[in-house]
Amino acid sequence: MDLFEWAESRTNAMTIWDIGALKVYCVMLGMIVGAYMSGFIREHLWWFLLPVLFLGTGVGYRWLSAKPS
Numbered sequence: 001m002d003l004f005e006w007a008e009s010r011t012n013a014m015t016i017w018d019i020g021a022l023k024v025y026c027v028m029l030g031m032i033v034g035a036y037m038s039g040f041i042r043e044h045l046w047w048f049l050l051p052v053l054f055l056g057t058g059v060g061y062r063w064l065s066a067k068p069s
Contacts, residue, residue: 006068009066009068010063010064010066010068011063013063013066013067013068014062014063014066018059018062018063021055021058021059022055022059024051024055025051025052025055025056025059028048028051028052028055029052029056031048032045032048032049032052
């Protein structure tokens with residue numbers, strides 16, 4: 001099994017909720033990385049970092065522990 005087959009089997013196992021959480025994760029991470037110089041983001045970094053850590057851990061665990069189809 002090569003890398004692309006492995007990734008495709010993991011992606012096929014994702015539900016609509018996993019994809020939604022991944023989208024929110026990407027938006028929050030983009031806000032932190034892309035706008036880090038903003039004063040508001042720098043002041044309230046933990047309020048943005050907590051959902052990123054929570055969603056990233058959850059989606060990453062579901063993706064890596066999915067059973068190949």
